[in-house]
Amino acid sequence: MSELYDVLASAIRSAQPVALAEVVEGPDEALGAKLLVRPGPPVQSLGSLGDADLDRVVTRDALGELAAGLTASRHYGLHGEARARDLTVFIESFAPPPRMIIFGAVDFTAALAKVAKILGYRVTVCDARPVFATAARFPMADDVVVAWPDKHLAEVGHLLGPRDAVCVLTHDPKFDVPAIVAGLTTQVGYLGAMGSRRTTDDRAARLREAGVDDAGLARVMGPIGLDIGARTPEETAVAICAEMIAMRTGKDAPSLRDREGPIHRDLISQERPS
Amino acid sequence: MKEILADIDRWRSEGKRVAVARVVALEGSGPRLPGAAMAVSEAGEVAGSVSGGCVEGAVVTEALEVLNETGRPKLCTFGYSDDEAFAVGLTCGGTIRVFVEPLDW
Numbered sequence: 001m002s003e004l005y006d007v008l009a010s011a012i013r014s015a016q017p018v019a020l021a022e023v024v025e026g027p028d029e030a031l032g033a034k035l036l037v038r039p040g041p042p043v044q045s046l047g048s049l050g051d052a053d054l055d056r057v058v059t060r061d062a063l064g065e066l067a068a069g070l071t072a073s074r075h076y077g078l079h080g081e082a083r084a085r086d087l088t089v090f091i092e093s094f095a096p097p098p099r100m101i102i103f104g105a106v107d108f109t110a111a112l113a114k115v116a117k118i119l120g121y122r123v124t125v126c127d128a129r130p131v132f133a134t135a136a137r138f139p140m141a142d143d144v145v146v147a148w149p150d151k152h153l154a155e156v157g158h159l160l161g162p163r164d165a166v167c168v169l170t171h172d173p174k175f176d177v178p179a180i181v182a183g184l185t186t187q188v189g190y191l192g193a194m195g196s197r198r199t200t201d202d203r204a205a206r207l208r209e210a211g212v213d214d215a216g217l218a219r220v221m222g223p224i225g226l227d228i229g230a231r232t233p234e235e236t237a238v239a240i241c242a243e244m245i246a247m248r249t250g251k252d253a254p255s256l257r258d259r260e261g262p263i264h265r266d267l268i269s270q271e272r273p274s
Numbered sequence: 275m276k277e278i279l280a281d282i283d284r285w286r287s288e289g290k291r292v293a294v295a296r297v298v299a300l301e302g303s304g305p306r307l308p309g310a311a312m313a314v315s316e317a318g319e320v321a322g323s324v325s326g327g328c329v330e331g332a333v334v335t336e337a338l339e340v341l342n343e344t345g346r347p348k349l350c351t352f353g354y355s356d357d358e359a360f361a362v363g364l365t366c367g368g369t370i371r372v373f374v375e376p377l378d379w
Contacts, residue, residue, distance in 0.1 A: 004379045009279050024298045024349055024373045032347035032375050047379075071309045073299055090298040090373065092309050094275065 004036055004047050008094070011038065015096040019062040023049055024073070025088035037062040049089065054080040062091050069095040069163050097122045098163040101156070102141075103149045103179045104170035105132035108194065111233035112167060113141045115241050121165070126152045128175065149179030157182060162189035165244055167224065171195040177206050184216045190244045193222035196263060221247075223256040223263055231264060278313045281321035282377065291316045292377040293337035297324050297370050301353070304368035313377070316341050324372055325352075336374045347375035 011018035021035045029050075036046040037059050045059050057080035065072055071092045077084030100116045102109050105127035113123045117140050124143040127133035133146045145152055149168070160166070166183045168176045171194050180203075183191045195203060200222045207217060225239030226246070239256075246253035256263055275296075285292050297310040305326035312322040312330065314337035323330055329352040336350050353369025 005377060008275075009282075012276050012279065022373070024347075024371075028346075031349075032379075034379055071307070073308070088298075090296070090308070092275075092296070 004034060007046055008036055012094050017066055017096055018094045019066040019091055021058045021062050021089050021091045023087050024090045026086055039063055039066060051079050058089055065091050066093045066095060069093055100165040101126060103168045106169055108169050108233045108236055110138055111237040112240060113138055115237040119241055149175055150182040153182035157186040160186040160188040164188050165190040168193040171199050173206055177210055180207060180220055181210050190247055191219050192224035192240060193220055194224045195222060221257050225256055227254045227256045227259050275311045278311055278322040282313050285315040291341055293341045293374060294377050295324055295333045295337055295372050295374040298373045299371040302368035304370050333372055340374050340376055345376060349373050
């Protein structure tokens with residue numbers, strides 16, 4: 001008898017969202033009771049924690065955890081009472097991987113796609129130039145799309161949520177202004193744009209001309225990445241991904257955007273004796 | 275969990291019983307987050323991990339006990355403590371709780 005496991009395994013394999021709630025602490029007879037919840041519509045549940053009211057409350061909580069991609073232990077009474085602690089229910093979310101869309105098929109793109117893959121993202125590389133946006137140049141990406149950024153986001157932007165990221169690496173105003181404007185219409189959690197401080201200032205002015213307000217500009221992480229002295233494409237990819245992690249966890253990390261001065265210090269003068 | 279599905283399928287197709295161990299709580303420092311999972315076949319084969327290697331051996335022992343003796347799920351705690359009961363610990367000083375159960379569901 002392995003119906004519940006089979007449904008769970010098949011959902012995980014096909015990247016369909018599913019949450020497994022299980023009693024891990026409580027009366028002996030309740031231990032190991034399981035409820036599998038799939039978001040709808042309509043919401044589907046399989047199994048039981050042993051009480052209809054408890055199942056109803058845990059289903060609601062599991063859907064909440066799943067929407068946020070979170071895994072947590074919660075305490076309940078035997079009938080789902082919120083303030084009681086008779087049972088500990090472990091709610092594990094199996095959410096589809098977060099998405100990263102990288103605009104611009106440049107050298108930094110390959111490195112960023114690699115690091116993002118390691119972190120578990122589903123990576124799309126998008127560039128309007130067919131010569132550069134090829135699967136052969138970006139074998140690590142899940143999808144390589146030849147399209148204008150705003151056109152692509154018009155198609156997939158509604159899929160983006162707080163766990164997802166859009167990274168604009170083109171640093172060409174003709175691509176990145178429409179990409180950022182379109183990105184700001186989505187619910188994406190991280191929106192970063194590459195470029196020097198001069199490019200960033202110039203871009204801010206163009207974004208304002210395009211109708212972006214202060215709140216919109218504040219969402220854009222640019223210059224992209226943490227101020228860790230990254231130089232190579234790979235180091236820059238780490239700086240970008242580290243910024244995404246810090247943003248998600250709410251940690252106060254040194255973003256380039258919030259600092260001043262050159263992004264790259266002059267390595268030669270640094271080595272000179274003072 | 276995803277990374278252990280293939281091994282679980284293979285063992286089950288070979289007619290072996292399987293136990294699953296999942297990290298359900300973490301206090302203090304610890305290498306793997308809740309949800310980290312490990313599977314153990316009745317033949318003692320292992321897939322996945324629940325820590326940085328500190329407690330896997332003890333989890334295998336618990337899993338085989340669950341499979342071959344009790345048949346019942348069990349919540350195990352591993353961590354640094356003055357309590358002699360914690361024979362196996364995490365060198366990083368954290369405490370993890372691992373739920374071990376037979377895969378009969």
